[in-house]
Amino acid sequence: MGTFTMTIDGRGVGSARHLDVIDPATEQVCGQAPDCSPEQLDEALEAAATAFRGWSALDGEYRAKSLVAAADTLERETEELAALLTAEQGKPLGQARTEIASAVRWLRYFAGFRPGREVVQDDEVASVEVVRRPLGVVGAITPWNFPISLAFWKIAPALAAGNAVVVKPSPYTPLTTLRVGELLRGVLPDGVLSVVSGGDALGARLTRHPVPRKISFTGSTATGRKVFAAAADDLKRVTLELGGNDPAIVLDDADVAAIAPRLFLTSFANSGQVCVAVKRVYAPRRLYAELVDALVEQASAVRMGDGRDPGNLLGPVNNRPQLDRVSDLVADAVSRGAVAAAGGSRLDRDGYFYAPTVLAGAEDGMAVVDEEQFGPALPVVAYDDVDEVLERANASHFGLAGSVWGTDVERAARIAGRLEVGTSWVNAHMALAPHIPFAGARWSGIGTENGRWGFEEFTQLKVEYVAGGRRRGTAEISNQSGPRAG
Template sequence: MSDPTPALADPAVDGAAPAAEPAPEAAVTEILARVQAPEGQGRAIRDAATGDVVGRAPEHTVDDLDAAIARAKAAQPAWDALGHEERSRLLLEAADRIDAAAEALARLLSREQGKPLNGPNARFEVGACSAWLRTAATTVLEPQVVVDDGEVHAELVYRAVGVVGAIGPWNWPMMIAVWQIAPALRMGNTVVVKPSEYTPLSVLALLDVLNQVLPADVLIGISGDREVGARLSSHPDIDKVMFTGSTATGRKIIESSAGNLARLTLELGGNDAGIVLPDADPQAIAEGLFWGAFINTGQTCAALKRLYVHDSIYEDVVSALGALAQQIPMGRGLDEQNVLGPLQNRQQFDIVSRLVEDAKARGGRVVAGGEPAPELGELFYRATIIADVEDGIALVDEEQFGPALPIIRYSDVDDAVASANRLDVGLGASVWSSDREQAREVAARIQAGTVWINSHGGVHPMIPFGGVKGSGYGLEFGVEGLKAVSVPQVING
């Protein structure tokens, strides 16, 4: 997986990737020593799989945040003045540093977040960080001539916004941080990053590697609580907020940013639907369906979370997915053979447990899983396939964000499309068929920011990505992603 971009475009990864040579544990210890709180201070961060203490996160305050924003604001004009070519050079050098530290970063990530090293997981995520950084560094955003009629010449250009506040999630903490950081830095902004309280150490470690190359105060990490996050989105010197997380928190950010009129990019919760048309081959699509739902043990905003299957092939699809769910290895992330890990935190474990128990009580048929796996650890939940459920139950209508996939039977494709569109979310969706043109016709009727054909959840650094409805607004990646962290300016004359 030396080049993660093709794998990211198709998360149906075959089992465990060849293991890289393990970095000495001393490399992880060295990074932690630079980023964690001094001995006896900070908040303990525990291994999601074992409960062991990974390290101690700094507990920055609102005052610390205010000081960081002031430093970032002071550093921004000089960073912007370097120009695109020099900023790109530094970002490419930073990507090289990520590659050099990749194994240590992946091992820290695996311990803190819980995801295994192999498969579409920790090594995959760290590889994606350098891939996205390189793409942002080399993507060209040309001025656009909007009028040139002999009398008027008008160009649309894009300038730096200023200081960007980046608030990240715990599910893909490093990769999503780079999604926010890379285009913002490329366009001449400085960035203040507030990682999730659940996974601060891996993000701070990533920033430490990047800051080996970047000028001082161009990129600053602040590890704090929700009060710090609220202050970041409302601070008068924050010009842009980028947030990935829940819809509920996204609404709070919209409210808190009203005072400073900060520009927003919000990638919020999803409850992605997949529709399997009657001409699909159950065996051919089973692995793609499985990884569309269970990548990162289901803890992905754009994962497949409710699957509608035509009655004529329903049992075949259910059976194929059940067989996969029972055979995919789950366990501690540092064990090389595993490709599914624990839920990252107790709150999410309880949500998955509640939704599955409710589905069982309402007549859902457990095809695989359906219960915790306490022999593996406190936060492990077996990969679960539940059939014979309907719209309206909690497991279908609520975002489970974990390893449990409900499968719903349908007989009319119009009903399946209506079901896919009935919820107030629209991050992603997918259509599965042997007839690509037919699939595209159905896809065009689905209300989602991205609709995949015969895959689900794959992202690419040059393909714009964003949601509709309650899944947020704004685009990331590629040229559109650069525009999103800029302010447009018209040069007329």
């Protein structure tokens, strides 16, 4: 697919060195990305700082039109971008199209937002307003599982708030993001959105650089700790969307035949490479065998292969280190008494394919249950008592999300309310939208993305106090702007 350029100050920029990008379905090089030098990063950030001053001063309506124009551009180029995304990430082409569509949706949703003003006092003593102002330059560091949609979880609200953004994608999946930068040159003012590519050292330099006032990072908890520590030296604002070990609790009144397909899809979507996917299923002992059999039936029927084949629902694991991790976790569980009721090994073909695996007889204490596997392997754990299983589900360092499944919805909702997570679902999982806030508890993150709450993460709160007399009248209490739903 050739070599792509970085976008710095509205220009295409190459580099002396390049990174090979591997197609996970073939294990062959599918393209090259520039390896950004420290001097080029300086240039990108300085250009962003300059562009910020003009962008933040523009009328909000102009910024909104620019975001809509960006959405229109990506929508027109969906087929090209989706093909590129499938080549470097591995997900099936239809799912790649959906990912591009999500970027378009987020841009259009946040185009309707403006930094707001809220009158909190207006009397003879003082007029007091709370104002939301942009932060400045935002560094966005994005992951390899959803490189485009998760980039626009950051780009769309940050730009709408008046910030400039420098995006650094994962070295495993930089190509589609680089191409997005190329396509949006001239659509957005120069320097407002820059894209640089490189390895982990580039992300560390971006985090420590004095120009960005905020770092928004999505990735592993281990790397998130490093980002947090590096940002602390300059007291940068941070949003960290980190790992999850999401439990799904199946209740004793559940309709197994009805929920098994949905449990399977929300566990194995993107071959399990979703931070908020179901990572462990807790099943009541009386339904345990029936549920395992139903999940095995799903795993045995699903087609896994090259994402360019429209018949395949599941693609490869994105990279060799992650493939090795999934293999090691499954082997460890089997050595400790679990049974691979489906799958349990790599597919005998080129590419990083690991067969959809259902682990029966899994138990708390096994690494595949206690940790985030981030791959196509699902442990199913038996339980006897709801209070006990809630305690086990909550006994985790992670707290991204969780779900409860049963026919008595009110009962299921009460139980879901006791999950110590950022999001709980009933008879659903992975239900995400631009208007719904998304945040993790404990090791799963700091800060919030999406909705008004995520938008405000890209703003600085300022109080404007004017002594003496009424200025506006008590009828005007607030002016919080933004769409109600996505």
